[in-house]
Amino acid sequence: MMQEEVNEATSVLSVYGHTIKVTEVLQDGDTLTFIIVSQKLSGTGEYHVDRTYEDFEWLQQHLYAQEYVPGLQGVIFPPLPVRPQVNASAKVMKQLGFLGLGEWQPYCKALETFLRQVAAHSILRKNKTVEVFLTSTDPPGRQKLRRNIFNRLSQAVEELRKEGHKDVDEFFHTERDHNLVLTGHTRIAAEKFLDVVLTEQKIAVACGHFAAALHICVENGEDPEKKAFSRVCVKLSEVFDSIKKNMTSIAVNDMNTLGLGLDLDSRYLEAEKEMLFRRTCKLVELENAKKNAERAKPVKKNAMEEVKKAAEVEFEQICKVAKQEIVQLNRERVEMLQKNLIQWCEQQLQTAKEGADAYNQHLQAFIAMA
Amino acid sequence: MAETARDPPPDRTDFHEVEDGEDLFLEPSATQESEPASLSAVDISTNSNGPKQDSFFDDDNEDLFAEATEEVSLDSPERDVLLSDGPSPAITPITPPTSVITPRIGNTHDDMFTHSSFDEVEEEEGGDSFDIHLSVSDPEKIGDGMNAYMAYKVTTKTSMSLFKQRDFSVKRRFSDFLGLHSKLASKYLHIGYIVPPAPEKSIVGMTKVKVGKEDQSSNEFVEKRRSALERYLMRTVKHPVLLKDPDVLQFLESSELPRAVNTQALSSAGILRMVNKAADAVNKMTIKMNESDAWFEEKQQHFENLDVQLKKLHASVESLVCHRKELSVNTAQFAKSAAMLGNSEDHTALSRALSQLAEVEEKIDQLHQDQANADLYLFSELLGDYVRLISAVKGVFDQRMKTWQKWQDSQMLLQKKREAEAKLQLTNKPDKLQQAKDEIKELEGKVQQGERDFEQISKTIRKEVSRFEKERVKDFKMIIVKYLESLVQTQQQLIKYWEAFLPEAKAIS
Numbered sequence: 108m109m110q111e112e113v114n115e116a117t118s119v120l121s122v123y124g125h126t127i128k129v130t131e132v133l134q135d136g137d138t139l140t141f142i143i144v145s146q147k148l149s150g151t152g153e154y155h156v157d158r159t160y161e162d163f164e165w166l167q168q169h170l171y172a173q174e175y176v177p178g179l180q181g182v183i184f185p186p187l188p189v190r191p192q193v194n195a196s197a198k199v200m201k202q203l204g205f206l207g208l209g210e211w212q213p214y215c216k217a218l219e220t221f222l223r224q225v226a227a228h229s230i231l232r233k234n235k236t237v238e239v240f241l242t243s244t245d246p247p248g249r250q251k252l253r254r255n256i257f258n259r260l261s262q263a264v265e266e267l268r269k270e271g272h273k274d275v276d277e278f279f280h281t282e283r284d285h286n287l288v289l290t291g292h293t294r295i296a297a298e299k300f301l302d303v304v305l306t307e308q309k310i311a312v313a314c315g316h317f318a319a320a321l322h323i324c325v326e327n328g329e330d331p332e333k334k335a336f337s338r339v340c341v342k343l344s345e346v347f348d349s350i351k352k353n354m355t356s357i358a359v360n361d362m363n364t365l366g367l368g369l370d371l372d373s374r375y376l377e378a379e380k381e382m383l384f385r386r387t388c389k390l391v392e393l394e395n396a397k398k399n400a401e402r403a404k405p406v407k408k409n410a411m412e413e414v415k416k417a418a419e420v421e422f423e424q425i426c427k428v429a430k431q432e433i434v435q436l437n438r439e440r441v442e443m444l445q446k447n448l449i450q451w452c453e454q455q456l457q458t459a460k461e462g463a464d465a466y467n468q469h470l471q472a473f474i475a476m477a
Numbered sequence: 478m479a480e481t482a483r484d485p486p487p488d489r490t491d492f493h494e495v496e497d498g499e500d501l502f503l504e505p506s507a508t509q510e511s512e513p514a515s516l517s518a519v520d521i522s523t524n525s526n527g528p529k530q531d532s533f534f535d536d537d538n539e540d541l542f543a544e545a546t547e548e549v550s551l552d553s554p555e556r557d558v559l560l561s562d563g564p565s566p567a568i569t570p571i572t573p574p575t576s577v578i579t580p581r582i583g584n585t586h587d588d589m590f591t592h593s594s595f596d597e598v599e600e601e602e603g604g605d606s607f608d609i610h611l612s613v614s615d616p617e618k619i620g621d622g623m624n625a626y627m628a629y630k631v632t633t634k635t636s637m638s639l640f641k642q643r644d645f646s647v648k649r650r651f652s653d654f655l656g657l658h659s660k661l662a663s664k665y666l667h668i669g670y671i672v673p674p675a676p677e678k679s680i681v682g683m684t685k686v687k688v689g690k691e692d693q694s695s696n697e698f699v700e701k702r703r704s705a706l707e708r709y710l711m712r713t714v715k716h717p718v719l720l721k722d723p724d725v726l727q728f729l730e731s732s733e734l735p736r737a738v739n740t741q742a743l744s745s746a747g748i749l750r751m752v753n754k755a756a757d758a759v760n761k762m763t764i765k766m767n768e769s770d771a772w773f774e775e776k777q778q779h780f781e782n783l784d785v786q787l788k789k790l791h792a793s794v795e796s797l798v799c800h801r802k803e804l805s806v807n808t809a810q811f812a813k814s815a816a817m818l819g820n821s822e823d824h825t826a827l828s829r830a831l832s833q834l835a836e837v838e839e840k841i842d843q844l845h846q847d848q849a850n851a852d853l854y855l856f857s858e859l860l861g862d863y864v865r866l867i868s869a870v871k872g873v874f875d876q877r878m879k880t881w882q883k884w885q886d887s888q889m890l891l892q893k894k895r896e897a898e899a900k901l902q903l904t905n906k907p908d909k910l911q912q913a914k915d916e917i918k919e920l921e922g923k924v925q926q927g928e929r930d931f932e933q934i935s936k937t938i939r940k941e942v943s944r945f946e947k948e949r950v951k952d953f954k955m956i957i958v959k960y961l962e963s964l965v966q967t968q969q970q971l972i973k974y975w976e977a978f979l980p981e982a983k984a985i986s
Contacts, residue, residue, distance in 0.1 A: 333946070
């Protein structure tokens with residue numbers, strides 16, 4: 108039932124894509140359930156649905172497996188974050204990166220971005236599964252689809268040889284090189300930034316410990332010197348609570364702005380890489396088809412020519428879509444990074460000002476302490 | 478030193494009044510065990526020119542100290558208000574000798590032979606208020622290889638008449654500081670003065686310096702040590718009694734200092750360990766002292782607790798410093814990766830913004846380093862100092878226990894001798910009887926001295942503890958204010974950086 112509906116070529120999305128929100132995440136044992144809210148186009152209210160990660164995968168697989176969409180392989184598919192894990196192992200935490208922090212808040216944000224990107228994509232949004240995913244109260248079918256060529260993991264090792272295959276087009280040749288460099292650097296920058304944020308969190312925790320330890324030093328008694336020392340300890344404890352608050356704020360700012368930005372950028376560049384690889388594979392296919400057509404014995408010639416023509420058409424369509432996608436991605440990347448950098452800077456500036464105020468108050472209080 | 482109330486001294490002493498600055502004591506004698514009971518495990522060179530409580534009555538040293546003079550002043554009533562006098566420990570009361578001493582308020586024992594001459598110094602010195610500024614600076618490596626050492630310049634600026642000049646400096650090496658501490662410890666610890674401990678030896682740290690490793694960590698080590706030496710000296714001279722000690726004056730003033738030998742034994746931590754070990758041995762040996770002076774019981778417990786708390790705090794700060802350093806490293810690495818990213822970006826404005834980002838992060842990295850240093854030098858070192866100081870405080874409490882024990886031992890011995898004498902009365906051995914009577918007389922003196930020593934050390938400790946607690950509050954406040962100032966400064970610098978970066982971020986696209 109669901110399968111047939113899914114294969115309908117087009118559909119109209121009945122929600123405002125930019126209003127999609129992942130508002131909550133519910134944890135039941137090891138299962139995480141995400142609540143997704145979107146505003147109806149008709150203006151009559153909202154859709155509330157609950158989805159698990161499997162549902163997201165279902166959506167993604169269907170988007171990959173669409174038929175009769177020309178140039179689909181030229182699409183840079185919005186990247187879905189890796190599977191979340193409750194009480195994640197170290198390996199999974201490393202994979203998750205920023206998305207593993209902050210009690211799944213960044214993760215929800217990443218899912219939200221995924222859905223918004225899908226809903227905004229001119230080709231992808233037309234797929235019925237998107238509508239079903241966002242609006243159907245029943246969970247979409249959770250059976251796994253047949254594997255498809257879009258699943259990178261299933262690509263045979265020999266396919267990877269094609270990655271370095273020389274290109275026929277200057278534009279794509281440049282873009283492939285550029286993407287390779289950029290992907291590497293962005294991934295490293297994201298990793299290093301994550302290290303920074305994790306250390307900031309450690310410092311916040313250490314400040315909390317110190318503040319708590321100071322309270323233990325408070326002494327009871329009427330002795331004026333004891334009282335004076337106790338006062339000093341209590342005040343100093345407050346200072347370190349302030350420092351903890353400040354550090355926590357810095358870490359949260361880092362996470363929510365630049366952290367998420369670098370994470371998304373990194374995953375999108377990977378998605379572009381995969382698209383470029385698909386195109387390269389098609390290029391190889393085309394070149395093989397051309398060779399076969401040339402070398403074909405008269406008996407087979409016509410058939411080979413047909414194959415060649417089909418491959419040419421397909422390749423052209425892919426290139427057309429790919430070019431559009433690349434131009435759009437490059438534009439959107441810059442916009443996204445800019446937005447994140449500005450937000451990051453503004454939030455850190457705000458936090459720094461609040462910190463300066465707080466510390467100054469403490470300083471005055473200490474100086475005033477007779 | 479003008480004293481207000483002074484009664485005639487007890488019979489046995491002859492002493493003369495001394496003027497301020499006059500050399501009170503004999504020149505230092507040859508190396509000599511100061512007191513049989515204390516510090517016997519450590520062979521420390523002793524100067525005899527320090528106030529020795531039992532110099533007049535201790536048989537062993539009678540010859541040496543016959544001419545040593547001491548200021549004997551007696552407590553004037555107003556001093557005693559500071560010291561809350563509880564009942565003394567439960568012991569057999571002894572009839573005091575005929576010494577006329579002003580009774581302390583509420584004190585059951587009247588024979589207060591105090592030599593608290595220096596106690597009054599702080600309050601009574603006419604115009605000579607505490608005015609010294611010390612600095613330890615210019616660490617300079619002398620020599621090469623494993624014999625190399627660091628020489629530090631010790632500069633004193635003062636208006637106090639105690640010193641020959643107003644502004645002078647000398648060169649000292651680390652073992653000189655240790656030597657000073659060991660001398661002071663041997664003179665003052667056993668009578669209840671809290672002698673500030675000298676900085677710790679560090680074989681690893683020094684080896685790096687000797688070997689000539691010029692890197693971040695060895696520079697940090699030298700700076701840490703320089704700072705620690707400065708704090709040590711300041712604490713020492715702030716102590717009104719220690720300041721006047723000739724060894725201290727010699728240390729600060731004289732251009733040549735006899736090389737402190739056997740530095741192995743001179744590590745102050747080592748000295749304290751010895752002192753505490755000896756004290757522990759004493760405790761385990763005989764009956765626990767029946768502490769009926771609530772003040773001491775409470776204070777002892779208090780310092781035990783404080784010791785634990787300070788160590789926790791210290792560990793906490795060390796962990797914080799560690800994380801700060803880590804943050805600095807990580808920020809620097811991120812800055813590099815951001816720079817590389819900026820270089821590989823096509824979009825000009827984005828590329829520039831990312832390069833700016835890299836620069837901002839580098840600057841922030843520098844701030845983190847400075848902040849880590851602030852955490853380190855200020856809190857970590859302060860707490861480390863206090864952990865060591867508490868050791869010294871516990872040491873004097875233990876010395877009091879030992880003093881009490883000595884007193885008790887004399888008493889028990891006296892008891893035995895009296896019993897023996899009673900038996901001898903029944904026999905006809907006039908020689909032995911006379912000998913017994915002589916011994917008893919001697920012992921009675923010892924017992925009295927023991928009690929006086931105990932009272933004195935108790936009194937000194939009370940004063941010292943009060944001083945310690947005052948200084949502690951001052952110390953902490955000062956450090957905290959410094960730290961907060963650096964925090965505020967860091968924040969303001971951060972604000973500047975972010976404000977500079979914002980237009981760059983906005984200029985993209």
